[in-house]
Amino acid sequence: MDDSIRKKITKSLKRVVIKIGSSVISHREPGKSSLVQGLNPERIRHYSRQIKQIMDNGCEVVLVSSGAIMAGRERLGLTRNHLTIPEKQACAASGQSHLMHTYEKKFEKQGLKVAQILLSSADLVNRRRYLNAKHTIEALLKHKVIPIINENDSVTVDEIKIGDNDTLSATVACLVDAQLLIILSDVNGLYSRDPLQKSRRKDEEPPKLISQVNKVTKEVEKLAGKSNSLVTVGGMATKVLAAKKTMSFGIPTLLLNGLDDRAMEKALNGETVGTLFWSEKEKIRNRKHWIAHTLKPSGVITVDAGAKKALLERGKSLLPVGVVRVQGNFEFGNSVTVVDEASCEVARGLINYSTGDLEKIKGMKTSEVRKLFSDNFYEEVIHRDDMVVFFKDD
Numbered sequence: 001m002d003d004s005i006r007k008k009i010t011k012s013l014k015r016v017v018i019k020i021g022s023s024v025i026s027h028r029e030p031g032k033s034s035l036v037q038g039l040n041p042e043r044i045r046h047y048s049r050q051i052k053q054i055m056d057n058g059c060e061v062v063l064v065s066s067g068a069i070m071a072g073r074e075r076l077g078l079t080r081n082h083l084t085i086p087e088k089q090a091c092a093a094s095g096q097s098h099l100m101h102t103y104e105k106k107f108e109k110q111g112l113k114v115a116q117i118l119l120s121s122a123d124l125v126n127r128r129r130y131l132n133a134k135h136t137i138e139a140l141l142k143h144k145v146i147p148i149i150n151e152n153d154s155v156t157v158d159e160i161k162i163g164d165n166d167t168l169s170a171t172v173a174c175l176v177d178a179q180l181l182i183i184l185s186d187v188n189g190l191y192s193r194d195p196l197q198k199s200r201r202k203d204e205e206p207p208k209l210i211s212q213v214n215k216v217t218k219e220v221e222k223l224a225g226k227s228n229s230l231v232t233v234g235g236m237a238t239k240v241l242a243a244k245k246t247m248s249f250g251i252p253t254l255l256l257n258g259l260d261d262r263a264m265e266k267a268l269n270g271e272t273v274g275t276l277f278w279s280e281k282e283k284i285r286n287r288k289h290w291i292a293h294t295l296k297p298s299g300v301i302t303v304d305a306g307a308k309k310a311l312l313e314r315g316k317s318l319l320p321v322g323v324v325r326v327q328g329n330f331e332f333g334n335s336v337t338v339v340d341e342a343s344c345e346v347a348r349g350l351i352n353y354s355t356g357d358l359e360k361i362k363g364m365k366t367s368e369v370r371k372l373f374s375d376n377f378y379e380e381v382i383h384r385d386d387m388v389v390f391f392k393d394d
């Protein structure tokens, strides 16, 4: 059963977010897994080949990469355990450019282009900034560039930090509506008990790798202990919480051992490796549920019959040309209702224009809107990904 679900998820994958943990791109001192000696470019070269393969199969890739602080520690010679906040921020600043330079070099050899995006939690909680980040990522993907995202550690202090890249990668997976989040770390997946801890009783069963988690219950959260590594931030606990988050948005998460050179390939061929967090029941798109049922619409947009058909039957975004009337008072990023000319609700979504701007462009073709706003405009009034359409039986 697990296999068929995996095959279903990995078959014709169109967009995946891959989180690369510090532990899988660092040099290690043999036998001392918690001690690292800086960035290991060989590992990045390795990932470049795997990612090229994934992209050649028609799948877009967004990376969330840790490793800035680890790489910066090496560069600045700050290897002691505890660093002050400014020291950590200096490591992040220095390490981030080193990290990106290494990605640039290694990915270029595979003919792949990369771009850096540094996000902070303020970019993600604010709807407008959230959508701005999303649009940038979409534009990069459209141009076949791999966005490489990290937290903007050099300017954010602990109190306002996202804090770990597992959480960041889950947010990014939801942001770009990925079909799968892959988290690569130095463990094989979630175990029935901590594999590093010696058993307390003689008759205790050896820890077993759990191949699938259907629901992140309190028990599952307990299984995930805490991180005590110098290199990684969150350990299994933040991975499980990240998986919980993506599942609630209808996105599966796969935990894989990134040190196993074939783990991703095997997983994407539907083989049972790592731990898959997924249940068919979670398929309801919660984000869309949120748009449809939680947000209070601040405007009503009436569309003509052509636009209605495009939304309902052809899965399209709403363009200015189909808009006939604009009511209400809204800003970029607000929720609005879309109705047909008989005032029946057709859809709800997050708008890319304010009331005033939409008034100006309603009924216009894209070329006319371009003339009005130069190149500084959105083709879609509401992008399909930010919209829920209501079919007759809804």
Ligand code: GLU
Pocket (backbone or CB within 6 Å): 021, 022, 065, 066, 067, 068, 069, 070, 150, 151, 153, 163, 164, 165, 166, 231, 232, 233, 234
């Ligand atoms: N953003 C941190 C870095 O690049 C890592 C955070 C994490 O590993 O979760 O060093």
